[in-house]
Amino acid sequence: MLNKELFLFSIKLLKKDRSAHIFSMFIFIFIVFILASVLFISSSIKFDLKESISAQNQIIIFKQKAGIKTQIDESYIDEIIQITGVANVHGKIDGYYYFNTAKKYLHIVGDENIDENNMIVGDSIKSLLEQYYYKDYFNFYTNGKKYKINIKNTLNQNTNIISNDIMILNNITASEVLNFTDDEYSYLEVQVPNDSEVDYIALNIKEKFPQLLVSTKEQRLSDLENLFYYKGGIFLIVYIVALISFFILLYKQISSVNSVEKKQIAILRSLGFSINNIIKIKFIQNFLVSIFSYIFAVCLAYIYVFILNAPLLKNIFVANISNISFTPIIDFNILIVIFLFTVVPFLLAIIIPSWKSAISDINEALK
Amino acid sequence: MIKIKNLYKSYDNFEALKDINLYIKKGETIVLKGVSGSGKSTLLSIIASFSKPSSGDIIVNNIPIAKLPDIHSCKYRNENIGFIFQSFNLIEDLSVKDNIYAPLVVSSIENKDEALIKAMKKANISHKKDELVKNLSGGEKQRCAIARAIVLNPSIIIADEPTASLDRKNSLDFIDVIKEFKKDGKTIIISTHDTIFDEQDYVNRYINIQDGKIIN
Numbered sequence: 324m325l326n327k328e329l330f331l332f333s334i335k336l337l338k339k340d341r342s343a344h345i346f347s348m349f350i351f352i353f354i355v356f357i358l359a360s361v362l363f364i365s366s367s368i369k370f371d372l373k374e375s376i377s378a379q380n381q382i383i384i385f386k387q388k389a390g391i392k393t394q395i396d397e398s399y400i401d402e403i404i405q406i407t408g409v410a411n412v413h414g415k416i417d418g419y420y421y422f423n424t425a426k427k428y429l430h431i432v433g434d435e436n437i438d439e440n441n442m443i444v445g446d447s448i449k450s451l452l453e454q455y456y457y458k459d460y461f462n463f464y465t466n467g468k469k470y471k472i473n474i475k476n477t478l479n480q481n482t483n484i485i486s487n488d489i490m491i492l493n494n495i496t497a498s499e500v501l502n503f504t505d506d507e508y509s510y511l512e513v514q515v516p517n518d519s520e521v522d523y524i525a526l527n528i529k530e531k532f533p534q535l536l537v538s539t540k541e542q543r544l545s546d547l548e549n550l551f552y553y554k555g556g557i558f559l560i561v562y563i564v565a566l567i568s569f570f571i572l573l574y575k576q577i578s579s580v581n582s583v584e585k586k587q588i589a590i591l592r593s594l595g596f597s598i599n600n601i602i603k604i605k606f607i608q609n610f611l612v613s614i615f616s617y618i619f620a621v622c623l624a625y626i627y628v629f630i631l632n633a634p635l636l637k638n639i640f641v642a643n644i645s646n647i648s649f650t651p652i653i654d655f656n657i658l659i660v661i662f663l664f665t666v667v668p669f670l671l672a673i674i675i676p677s678w679k680s681a682i683s684d685i686n687e688a689l690k
Numbered sequence: 691m692i693k694i695k696n697l698y699k700s701y702d703n704f705e706a707l708k709d710i711n712l713y714i715k716k717g718e719t720i721v722l723k724g725v726s727g728s729g730k731s732t733l734l735s736i737i738a739s740f741s742k743p744s745s746g747d748i749i750v751n752n753i754p755i756a757k758l759p760d761i762h763s764c765k766y767r768n769e770n771i772g773f774i775f776q777s778f779n780l781i782e783d784l785s786v787k788d789n790i791y792a793p794l795v796v797s798s799i800e801n802k803d804e805a806l807i808k809a810m811k812k813a814n815i816s817h818k819k820d821e822l823v824k825n826l827s828g829g830e831k832q833r834c835a836i837a838r839a840i841v842l843n844p845s846i847i848i849a850d851e852p853t854a855s856l857d858r859k860n861s862l863d864f865i866d867v868i869k870e871f872k873k874d875g876k877t878i879i880i881s882t883h884d885t886i887f888d889e890q891d892y893v894n895r896y897i898n899i900q901d902g903k904i905i906n
Contacts, residue, residue, distance in 0.1 A: 328802075332788075332795045339783040590779045593740060594793040594838070595768025597761050685740040686731070689779055 329600060333607040336587075343584075344608075347573060347669075348616050354569060355620035355665050356627070358562060360636055362657045363628040367649040369547065376543045381521045382513035383543070384528065385536040392536070397506035399532065403513060406527055408520040414508030416494055418501040420463060424455055430489045433497035441475035442496075445487040446648070449477045461490075463500045470500055487648065566664060573672045588680045589688030601681040602674060609673045613666045621658065625651075691716050692737060692846070692877065697746030699732055699902075706732040708902045710746070716845070719868070719878040721887050724899035730881035733899065734848050737879065738771045739763040751845060768797055772839030776851035778831045780838070782824040786815055789823055790837045797842055805841055813837035813867070829860035836867055847871050849880045853887075861886050868892065 337344070384403070386395035400412045416433025429448060437443065442461075444452070452461055452474070463470040472492060492500065498507070513528070515521050525537045588601055596604075627633055629651040680688070697710040707729045714720055722730045735741050736748060739755050748756050751770055758766060767773075780789045790809055794802040810816040815833040818826060823834060832852070839847060849868075853861040865886065871878055872892050880887060887893065898905045 326795075328795045332792070335784065335788055336781075339781070586779075587781055590781060591792065592764070593738070593767065593773060593779065595764045595796050597764040597796070599761070600764075600796055686735040689740075689775065 329603055330607055333604045334611075336604065337608040337611065340608075344612050347673075348612055350569060350573075351613060351616040351665065351669060352620040352623070354566065355617055355661060356624050358661050358665070359621050359624035359658075360628050360633060362661065363624055363653070364633055364636065364649060366654045366657060367628070367652045370652045371650055372547055373544060376540060376547065379540060379543075380512040381515045381518070381540050382525050382528070383538050384511040384513065384532075385509075385538070386534065387536050392510075394503055394507040394509065395511055395535070397508070399511060399535070402531070403511065403528060406524060406531075408515055408517060408524050409513055410516050411514040412511055415510050415512055416492075416497040416501065416503065417509040418497075418503075420465075420490075420500055422451075425451060427451065431497050431501060432489050432491050433494040434491045435494045437475070437491060437493045439493045439496050440471075440473055441493070442472045443476045443478060443491040444474055445478045445489050447487045448490055449474070465500050465502050468499075470496060472496065563664070566668065570668045570672045573669070584677075585680045585683075585688050588677065589683075589685045592681065592685045593689065598678065598681045602678055605674050605677040606670065609670055610666075613669045617662060617666055621661070625653075691749075691751060692879075693747075693749040694737075695747045697736070697748060698744045699729075699736060699741070700744045706902050707736075707743070710902075710904060712897070712904065714877060714879065716877055717872075717875045718894045719872055719892055720880070721890075721893050721896045722879065722881040722899055723883060723896055724881075725883065728899045729902040730899050731850055732902075734773075734850050734879065734881050737846070738773050738848055739767050764796070768793055769842065770844050770846055772842070772844040772847045774832075774835050774839050774847070774849040774852050776854045778835040778855070780823045780831060780834055783822060785820050785822055786810075786826070786834050786837075787819040789834055790815075790841050793838060793842050799842065805843070809837040809841035812840060812870070828855055828857070829863065832856055832860060832864060836864075840871075844876070846877045846879070849878070849882075851882055851884075852880065853882065853884045865890070 384395065384399070385392045387393060395414070397414060400414065403409060403412045416431070418431055419428040420431050421427075422429050452458075458474075460471055460473045463472065478487065478489075498505070501509075503509075513524070515524055521539050521541070525539050528535065529537045591601060591604075592598075627636075628649055632648055692712070692714040694710050694712040697707060698705065699707040710733065722733065724730050732741075736743050737750065739758065743756050746756065747754065750766070753766055753770075755763060755766055781792070784792075787806065787810070791802070791806055794805060799805065807816070810819055813833045813836040815830065815837050818830055818834075823831060826834065832855075847868075852864055856864065861884070868878060868880070869892050
């Protein structure tokens, strides 16, 4: 049972020793801040990618040549639409235009609902074009021909990471800018009304056209999960090594005969404090320090990622997007994992040396 | 009442106490005399249950403390012993009041604030209650240590070289405090080699310790 007076006394001792806690608090905040920022960014990107995949049709078909995705021609549409269960098949224009002046690739997506001379651009693209004085239009150059397209609208910065970085053009214009022929598409989207038939139809298409790459929504989501497990795994290993080093350092610092601390424990023991009381005091003090640092660091990470858009750290994840806003996604499982990986070892690194001091001979420690 | 029988204490290969047999009646004042390293402090630390004897028995207020588990020996220390150290052993960055209150934190007595005020008044340190201990003079620290020792009204007061860090005036003041304790019926054990305690009428017995043995 936690005694109120023991709690208040622990706070008094904590206030007294506040300068001693500042170093570990600073390091602790830094570690949790970095960890939380990285996890916030990755879960935000993951969320946006998932949303984008969810907005696509159940089956997507690519053509590949020598393992590289290439344009797929219209002739496949007529054959695929014959397959039982398929409601509709349509071609999609999606590719990259190289903006030579900026030395950047611009992501172009075709949409039949947009006029031929207009386009909608993501906020990130809008900022990039403005840097090169393209405020209301942009000139695409393909095969010596100039395409002057007006910027009709800008996608809100708060939309997801994918739409932030795209230029939506009319299908025909997009096709010409990307140097596609009239009957070429980037990929085909297959609409299947009955979800339970998706796998069967995908298999059917694969068997009929072995040269095509058929991907179901489920597979794409699963690939995304695997990618994030793989990336997250690498990050976690690196981070665990850093954390272990920090806690070893902390443990060594605390156990390296802090004579004042040891004497204080011995004084309390001489006054009737049990080993259990000493551990409770240390637990209360360091739990408060770590929980405060944890909450502070998580809030700081939230502000850094979702309000300031993670300057510096953003470049590691989305280097080619200059103006991006991360969708504020908080995964509470991640917060629990951060808590377990930081607060628990921090408490152990402090309580074990204190326990060792508490069980040592009072008389010796008081000398 | 303190009853010590065939008590030994050794550290590694060194025998700090050898075959100690001692009986101290309730309300007695005992002065332990002996040179440094003779075993006086070791004996006091065993009576206060800071450390356990290697062998032998020790019964204090009918509690056999030689083999008490930690949780019980803490309770015993808290309720029965008021220890005054040579170097005071106060928590320097805490206030006088907080230092004196420390034993009350783990005590189950009622009216803790009343006990605190009473102890500060008795040790004449009330006027410095909010002062940090590190800002006190040696005599004031001694009074703070005395207040802390008596805050739970223990039946036994142990003082280990209590005047070693004090000047003559403060040492005489301390003797007055001891006389007060005596009047209150407390059992007092003082370890010293200060001559200020010699031939004092409030002292019931002088016990000489040499090489870990009682020699008279």
